[in-house]
Amino acid sequence: MNLSNLLDFQAKYAQRVKMESALNASAHKKNAQSQLDIVNSLKERTVSLDNEAAIAAGEYEKLSKTYEDTFSSLQKVLAKNIDDSAEAELASLSELSTKITNNLSIIEKRLQAVAGQINQILQDYNQTRAKYKAAGDKYKQSKADFEAEQAETAPKLTELDKELKAMEKGIDAEILTKYKAKTTAKIFPVLVPLRGNSCGGCGMELSTVVVGDIKKQSYADCEHCRKIVYGG
Numbered sequence: 272m273n274l275s276n277l278l279d280f281q282a283k284y285a286q287r288v289k290m291e292s293a294l295n296a297s298a299h300k301k302n303a304q305s306q307l308d309i310v311n312s313l314k315e316r317t318v319s320l321d322n323e324a325a326i327a328a329g330e331y332e333k334l335s336k337t338y339e340d341t342f343s344s345l346q347k348v349l350a351k352n353i354d355d356s357a358e359a360e361l362a363s364l365s366e367l368s369t370k371i372t373n374n375l376s377i378i379e380k381r382l383q384a385v386a387g388q389i390n391q392i393l394q395d396y397n398q399t400r401a402k403y404k405a406a407g408d409k410y411k412q413s414k415a416d417f418e419a420e421q422a423e424t425a426p427k428l429t430e431l432d433k434e435l436k437a438m439e440k441g442i443d444a445e446i447l448t449k450y451k452a453k454t455t456a457k458i459f460p461v462l463v464p465l466r467g468n469s470c471g472g473c474g475m476e477l478s479t480v481v482v483g484d485i486k487k488q489s490y491a492d493c494e495h496c497r498k499i500v501y502g503g
């Protein structure tokens with residue numbers, strides 16, 4: 272069988288494969304993907320900071336309430352009429368007010384600590400938002416650049432497909448079907464020459480049966496890499 276038309280077809284098809292793999296290996300595509308990963312992780316971070324802020328705010332509120340309650344209990348102690356109180360009672364009131372005042376100062380320190388924590392979370396949140404926005408902008412730019420690349424390649428691929436379709440008419444239907452099944456299975460190039468008694472694709476030595484088939488019907492499948500090996 273004369274395989275020259277199929278070899279021409281393969282040469283044209285190789286242009287298509289090259290164009291498609293260049294598009295797949297596009298730096299813009301890679302950049303868009305890595306920026307998208309960054310965007311997603313920053314988004315997760317803002318959500319968790321949001322939760323942390325809510326927890327800290329709740330703690331602050333609780334502490335404020337405790338402070339108020341403690342403060343009003345101190346006021347009550349201080350408002351007691353001490354004029355007619357016995358000395359022992361005075362001593363116990365004084366001890367109580369000191370205790371409450373100490374508590375107030377502990378609560379105040381905790382409030383300050385939680386306020387500092389909230390401030391830290393907010394700062395982190397704002398920085399994360401800014402990074403999120405920057406990564407989002409970079410993602411949009413890379414995506415647009417990749418889409419421009421795709422748009423530029425698409426008509427070239429369509430043109431190649433048209434030419435390939437026209438070339439198919441000059442090729443034996445059976446071997447063309449076989450050929451296409453292999454390209455679908457991501458085998459490329461499909462057609463490789465016989466080199467001595469070895470496959471021109473994978474370089475492995477072929478069995479005498481396969482070499483015999485190639486001599487007889489001008490081609491046969493390599494039993495190692497499944498490419499179609501043709502004889503001269």
Ligand SMILES: [Zn+2]
Pocket residue numbers: 470471472473474475493494495496497498
């Ligand atoms: Zn092979």
